[in-house]
Amino acid sequence: MTDWFAGAVAEHYDEDTTHLPVDLVVDALVELARGGAALELAIGTGRIALPLAQRGLPVSGIELSPDMIAQLRRKPGGSEIPVELGDMATTRVDGSFALVYLIRNTILNLTTQDAQVACFANAAADLEPGGCFVVEVVVPNTRPLEVFDLSDTHVGVDEYDADTQRLVSHHFRLRDGSWERLSVPFRAASPGELDLMARLAGMQLRERWSDWTREPFTAASASHVSVWEKPR
Numbered sequence: 001m002t003d004w005f006a007g008a009v010a011e012h013y014d015e016d017t018t019h020l021p022v023d024l025v026v027d028a029l030v031e032l033a034r035g036g037a038a039l040e041l042a043i044g045t046g047r048i049a050l051p052l053a054q055r056g057l058p059v060s061g062i063e064l065s066p067d068m069i070a071q072l073r074r075k076p077g078g079s080e081i082p083v084e085l086g087d088m089a090t091t092r093v094d095g096s097f098a099l100v101y102l103i104r105n106t107i108l109n110l111t112t113q114d115a116q117v118a119c120f121a122n123a124a125a126d127l128e129p130g131g132c133f134v135v136e137v138v139v140p141n142t143r144p145l146e147v148f149d150l151s152d153t154h155v156g157v158d159e160y161d162a163d164t165q166r167l168v169s170h171h172f173r174l175r176d177g178s179w180e181r182l183s184v185p186f187r188a189a190s191p192g193e194l195d196l197m198a199r200l201a202g203m204q205l206r207e208r209w210s211d212w213t214r215e216p217f218t219a220a221s222a223s224h225v226s227v228w229e230k231p232r
């Protein structure tokens, strides 16, 4: 499995994501965890896990990229978060959790349906009864090519094949005066397909918002935050 976040990507990850919400995400996750322990699949540099831990929740993680974990370890509190190095579709961790979460479209980094189904099963296995699995992800666009970002320092273009649901996100970034390209493969999945994966894993949909403001999900929503519950 390719580590797309190695090297310079890990090094620049935090500065490249300063525009993303943190407090809104952490507030929602704190409520959903109800004082219990949380597990972040694809914990990355701890962008969300660290502020969540600062709110008093025990937080653990699974992460594929050693360089992303190294960034987490450099931060205050970063060495206290238990992290298993491995694939979130198959890696098991000790303990059981009130909340398992997987955000920033990372479910789509699993590029086969089998791997996404396995990831839902793995999340369900880590949950205590009544616990919930939270996924934040875009609603796939259906156009073969779409520019999703256009600024002076970054251009993002999605290339989508409706036949295979294969999506490639091309990032062109201006760094130190020269343009760098990174093209990362994904597998797009609709909210309905993710609901089915949750059902296969024995979970049911509890809530679906359009984003972390917790506005209701509608036909016009470009993304969703979905909360599936493991029955008691």
Ligand SMILES: C[S@@+](CC[C@H](N)C(=O)[O-])C[C@H]1O[C@@H](n2cnc3c(N)ncnc32)[C@H](O)[C@@H]1O
Residues within 6 Å of the ligand: 004, 005, 041, 042, 043, 044, 045, 046, 047, 048, 062, 063, 064, 065, 068, 086, 087, 088, 089, 103, 104, 106, 109, 110
């Ligand atoms: C977009 S970043 C999100 C990081 C963090 N969750 C956040 O919100 O900032 C995606 C992360 O997923 C990790 N990742 C990708 N595929 C993975 C897999 N199969 N298992 C575990 N981690 C994975 C990457 O290494 C990277 O750290």
